[in-house]
Amino acid sequence: ETGVTQSPTHLIKTRGQQVTLRCSSQSGHNTVSWYQQALGQGPQFIFQYYREEENGRGNFPPRFSGLQFPNYSSELNVNALELDDSALYLCASSGGGSRTEAFFGQGTRLTVV
Amino acid sequence: QQQVKQSPQSLIVQKGGISIINCAYENTAFDYFPWYQQFPGKGPALLIAIRPDVSEKKEGRFTISFNKSAKQFSLHIMDSQPGDSATYFCAARMDSSYKLIFGSGTRLLVRP
Numbered sequence: 001e002t003g004v005t006q007s008p009t010h011l012i013k014t015r016g017q018q019v020t021l022r023c024s025s026q027s028g029h030n031t032v033s034w035y036q037q038a039l040g041q042g043p044q045f046i047f048q049y050y051r052e053e054e055n056g057r058g059n060f061p062p063r064f065s066g067l068q069f070p071n072y073s074s075e076l077n078v079n080a081l082e083l084d085d086s087a088l089y090l091c092a093s094s095g096g097g098s099r100t101e102a103f104f105g106q107g108t109r110l111t112v113v
Numbered sequence: 114q115q116q117v118k119q120s121p122q123s124l125i126v127q128k129g130g131i132s133i134i135n136c137a138y139e140n141t142a143f144d145y146f147p148w149y150q151q152f153p154g155k156g157p158a159l160l161i162a163i164r165p166d167v168s169e170k171k172e173g174r175f176t177i178s179f180n181k182s183a184k185q186f187s188l189h190i191m192d193s194q195p196g197d198s199a200t201y202f203c204a205a206r207m208d209s210s211y212k213l214i215f216g217s218g219t220r221l222l223v224r225p
Contacts, residue, residue: 004156006156031211033211033212033213035213040218041217041218042119042202042204042215042216042217042218043157043202043213043215044215045212045213045214048210048211048212050211055211056210056211056212058212090156090157092211092213094211095211101147101159101162102147102159102211102213103159104149104156104157104158105156106154106155106156107155107156109154
């Protein structure tokens with residue numbers, strides 16, 4: 001177990017709806033990154049938060065947004081859901097004493113119908 | 114330049130055999146290269162990682178070989194076991210950023 005927890009584990013939404021995914025980072029880690037993993041592919045970087053500020057963004061549209069809270073937990077929000085947003089969404093925490101390593105949660109499986 | 118190319122896409126190995134997965138990169142600014150193991154329905158788990166100042170790193174049955182001049186690195190799984198059956202991802206990162214660039218994955222099946 002990595003100590004990174006994500007909720008919910010599974011979610012089904014309708015096209016056009018909005019969704020919020022949550023992540024609790026590992027104790028002592030101040031950086032949270034979010035990744036999208038489509039079926040059969042490697043994870044793709046969405047964005048990263050460091051001490052409550054966005055600190056890098058991948059090639060994702062603005063309808064993907066996030067937040068990081070003072071306890072370093074994080075949310076990923078996706079507006080106007082599209083069918084192609086169906087994927088496993090992964091949260092990774094890093095920083096603290098183990099600066100280089102990123103530890104992933106189990107992911108949230110989002111299905112858009 | 115941001116890509117990491119991984120091969121093969123799938124691999125079948127007999128129990129006790131050696132599994133070899135290869136990755137190549139272009140961006141010489143990458144300076145941290147981890148390998149992740151992912152089981153179905155789970156998040157990727159860090160397996161082993163290497164920096165380019167080292168040509169080889171071994172942890173138990175897992176070894177990373179790194180060729181800086183060729184911009185290639187590989188994962189060797191010795192004495193492969195059925196429990197090693199999973200998808201393996203190589204990745205790369207610049208130390209100035211936490212952003213990981215992942216390969217496309219290799220689905221490994223170890224037959225009993």
